Amino acid sequence: LAKTTQPISMDSYEGQEVNITCSHNNIATNDYITWYQQFPSQGPRFIIQGYKTKVTNEVASLFIPADRKSSTLSLPRVSLSDTAVYYCLVGDLLSSNTGKLIFGQGTTLQVKP
Amino acid sequence: NAGVMQNPRHLVRRRGQEARLRCSPMKGHSHVYWYRQLPEEGLKFMVYLQKENIIDESGMPKERFSAEFPKEGPSILRIQQVVRGDSAAYFCASSPDSFTDTQYFGPGTRLTVL
Numbered sequence: 001l002a003k004t005t006q007p008i009s010m011d012s013y014e015g016q017e018v019n020i021t022c023s024h025n026n027i028a029t030n031d032y033i034t035w036y037q038q039f040p041s042q043g044p045r046f047i048i049q050g051y052k053t054k055v056t057n058e059v060a061s062l063f064i065p066a067d068r069k070s071s072t073l074s075l076p077r078v079s080l081s082d083t084a085v086y087y088c089l090v091g092d093l094l095s096s097n098t099g100k101l102i103f104g105q106g107t108t109l110q111v112k113p
Numbered sequence: 114n115a116g117v118m119q120n121p122r123h124l125v126r127r128r129g130q131e132a133r134l135r136c137s138p139m140k141g142h143s144h145v146y147w148y149r150q151l152p153e154e155g156l157k158f159m160v161y162l163q164k165e166n167i168i169d170e171s172g173m174p175k176e177r178f179s180a181e182f183p184k185e186g187p188s189i190l191r192i193q194q195v196v197r198g199d200s201a202a203y204f205c206a207s208s209p210d211s212f213t214d215t216q217y218f219g220p221g222t223r224l225t226v227l
Contacts, residue, residue, distance in 0.1 A: 041202075041220075041221070041223075042218075042220055042221070043117070043204045043205075043206070043218030043219050043220055043221050044156065044204070044206075044218050045218065046215045046216070046217070049215070087155070100146065100158035100161055100169060100171075100172065101146075101148075101156075101158060101216065102158065103148075103155040103156040103157070104155055105154075105155050106155060
């Protein structure tokens, strides 16, 4: 599984757009990029997943450049309730025989009023 | 549709006792995963189970830890003779039909070993 690097922490203010970038230089051809969100004292929650270009859902957008060596999670107009740890995961979900997710340290996002 | 349920939410044990953590997957989910989160650390995979089968236990400590997912009933993570280093949050996740599906996590069980 490809190693990921993301900032340890980020600060933002309510109403701003937040972009969290994840580096994955050794991403393999079959790897997907997945982001999870974890609130204090709760289990992680799936946010978004993509392979290339752009993916958007009701919560976030995921931008993946052509070389796929990085990805950016974009949260539009954050609120205080978006304060959480955000994990970027990269892995080949199709050819492996196990579903284990490899979590890094994640990015702690602090949204201020 | 109820989410993944874990109980107890908090568990206190003294060194040497046994800890039993339960996980009921979402309805219709047949794949269960256990993860451990030590204080100030990220989540670490422990074990992946399907009904009555252990598929991948590469993250399980070699001793004192065991897991099962019987045909009927919840998945159980069992820790024998707990030590202070076992104090952590233990999360269970489930997915519907395949390990390629999105994993849905439960609220976790926080184990404290005195």
